[in-house]
Amino acid sequence: DIQMTQSPSSLSASVGDSVTITCRASQSIGTSLHWYQQRPGKAPNILISSTSTLQNGVPSRFSGSGSGTDFTLTISTLQPEDFATYFCQQSYNTPLTFGGGTKVEI
Amino acid sequence: QVQLQQSGAGLVKSSETLSLTCTVYGGSFSGFFWSWIRQSPGKGLEWIGEINHSGTTRYNPSLKSRVSMSADTSKNQISLRLTSVTAADTAVYYCARPWGLDNWFDPWGQGSLVTVSS
Numbered sequence: 001d002i003q004m005t006q007s008p009s010s011l012s013a014s015v016g017d018s019v020t021i022t023c024r025a026s027q028s029i030g031t032s033l034h035w036y037q038q039r040p041g042k043a044p045n046i047l048i049s050s051t052s053t054l055q056n057g058v059p060s061r062f063s064g065s066g067s068g069t070d071f072t073l074t075i076s077t078l079q080p081e082d083f084a085t086y087f088c089q090q091s092y093n094t095p096l097t098f099g100g101g102t103k104v105e106i
Numbered sequence: 107q108v109q110l111q112q113s114g115a116g117l118v119k120s121s122e123t124l125s126l127t128c129t130v131y132g133g134s135f136s137g138f139f140w141s142w143i144r145q146s147p148g149k150g151l152e153w154i155g156e157i158n159h160s161g162t163t164r165y166n167p168s169l170k171s172r173v174s175m176s177a178d179t180s181k182n183q184i185s186l187r188l189t190s191v192t193a194a195d196t197a198v199y200y201c202a203r204p205w206g207l208d209n210w211f212d213p214w215g216q217g218s219l220v221t222v223s224s
Contacts, residue, residue: 043214
C-alpha cells in the first residue's frame, strides 16, 4: 500500500494568515493527489484534484502543487470558514489511501 | 446534480454483520464505480472498496475476507456488508463516487455512524 503522510497534524493560525500543509507519499504517485476539506460532522469535500486543479466553486486562495512524492496545499489569506480539517488522497494505486489529516485551528 | 443517500443500522453487535445501503439520486448510476470509505479516530479515512453497476468489485486487501458489495440497478443502489465485526469496525461509513480521470471522490453520502457493541 502507498502510505500518505501529512504534516503537520494540526496547526494554529489567524484570519488573514497563509498556511501550507504537506503530504508525502511513500512512493512516486505522479500527480494523482487530491485534497479535501472536512468540517465537523460533515463528509469530506473535494477542493483540489490531480495536485493543482481547483474544483468548481473553490476560492482561488486555495492552491496545490507538487509531483512524485511531495505535495503541498496552500491557503493564502485564511478566512473564518477555512478552519477545518484537510486530507490528501492518492489515486495512483489501489488500495486508494488517505493522509492522516491536518486540523487548522484558530 | 448527483446526491447519495445512505441508510442502514447504526448499532451492530460484535461478531455480527454490518449492512449499509447507498441510493444514488439525480444522475446516472450505470457507467460509474461507487465506493465505500470509512473514518474512525484510530485509522483515519480508509477506502473499503468499490463496485460498478454490473457488479465488478475491487476491495481493500485489508478487509477483503470480510467485505462484500452489491449493486441494484433497478433501485440505483449499492450495498455494503461487513461480516464478523469487532469494535475496530466502529466508524462513520461513507459512500462516494470516484470521479474524473484520476479518481477523486465526489460527491459523498452524508455518512452513517456504525457502532459495534459487545
